[in-house]
Amino acid sequence: MSAAPLAPARPAVTSGTTPAGPRRPRVRAGRVAGNVVAVVVALCWVFPVYWMINSSFTPDARLGARTPSFFPTHGTTANYRDAVDGSGFWSALQMSLAITLVTVVAVLAFAFLAALAISRFRFRGRRSFVVAVLFIQMLPAEGLFIAQYKMLSAADLLNSVVGVSVLYTAAIVPFTVWMLRGFVAGIPAELEEAAMVDGLSRTGAFLRITFPLLAPGLVASGVYAFLQAWNEFTVALVALPAEGSQTLPLWLRGFLNASVNEGVNWAQVMAASTLIALPVMIFFLLVQNRMTGGLVSGAVKG
Template sequence: MTATLIEAGVPAETIQTAPARRNARRSGRTKRKLGKTLLGVLAVVIGVIWVFPVYWMINSALLPKSYLESFTPTFFPVEASLGNFTAAIADGTFFTALGISTAVTLSAVVLCLVFAFLAAIAISRFRFKGRTTFVLAVLVVQMLPAEGLFIAQYKMMSTLGLKGSIVGLSLLYIAFVVPFTVWMLRGFVAGIPAELEEAAMMDGLSRTQAFMRITFPLLAPGLVASGVYAFLQCWNEFTVALVLMDQSTQTLPLWLRGFVQQSTTRAIDWGQVMAASSLVAIPVIVFFLIVQGRLTSGLVSGAVKG
């Protein structure tokens, strides 16, 4: 074979290096395959580490108290029961706290998206006097620690007669979430070329029609993402609700705290604590699963319309 190739005019150096090149390509493919395998194993390990606390919470919520007090950990709910869940909601306060948290969170998220959306459109699409000052003000508000505003917020809500009310807590949550939501939506709005609206206006649409038909569908994924952020922030917020709300109008984080704040003569029932934590997390998981599908469809829809 070598002699035939030499007679055909192929240089000897090329003939000698051809097997080496084949070995190099084979070695490169092996290394890439090994690298992908290692990355996959690393991803699985990270996923297990991330999921394990959630699994342990649910597992502990399903175990009887005797297993939880044992020095030997039980990794599987061998005698699973819903007794801890039943005990956690026995007094009915869970449903009251659930209703308050739902009302406060949904109202805050809806109004926050409206205000943040209008502000993001204004600072991204229009040039007006004081625009830079407004942007800097949003940044400064983000830098302020929430704890430093508790006294002022408490006095303000007390003066307005909104202490311990859903309306007062919703207003504070809106003020808390709006600045960062404005920045999130500003990035989405700035990422959509204004030329799309101009082209639609040249085809006979008004500015409002061009925005609603062209730009707004492309902004839907940004609104969903910002809504998820606002929902999580309001649903899990604890300190502002602790300062403003009372025992009869407590949100779910405050209700959950009641399972840990036991008297000195009574041990903490960790089974009920884990069951209560699972109950608080379930609405968030359901909401995220619903929104995740809409977010994915919104991204695909926006890409096709663009």
């Protein structure tokens, strides 16, 4: 009777010699280093905003001291009160809100139709249109100021909401078309075709299937248009020469036109800057949740 062959002896496993062993500390160290770098970058990004808000609650005399105050220990709201009561804040706020609202609606309407035409239809001059949109983005805004001023002056649209909104819309639409084009191209046209096979019309298939999936793109484009129209300064400086028809960025410039004896009240400047930035922060926080919800619901529907 022959003996059974012996199984080969297994090599002894020593600690720290497995392939995953020495890599785990390196991976953890890399994650820790990445987290530290991310925190440092976030603090560098947040600190100017914090310093603006902190300075807005600090008296101007204390703000100009040699030793900086990182916390508003002697905080006051007088800077906000003086900034609002001492100038045309409310008229500038109404002007900015009206121009921004008209611009956002017009930009979304024109950019959405253009992006839909580029992505869904094949027509003569399509490539030329895409190249023209890209070329318009390369034009410097400063080179158009004289022509824009003469155009608005001839149409009697200076110092008006309509005139500034037209210029803002023309400047924001090209890039918004490129943004929405990516969203439209990312939705398969077969979804609409399947809905049309089930009995829906082309319009019904678009409104029920495609349009809900485009909601995140429309919201993102609306946020971009809102930021551009709300913070724009140079075009408004040309199209709104009258002192009574100013937007908030132009209103903020008035704090820097102080006399030599008085000097610039930087505490009021910071308070006015916070008032301008506050609506943007609130709007973004409200829309951010809707953007996330729209992205998730669109992925589930697709």
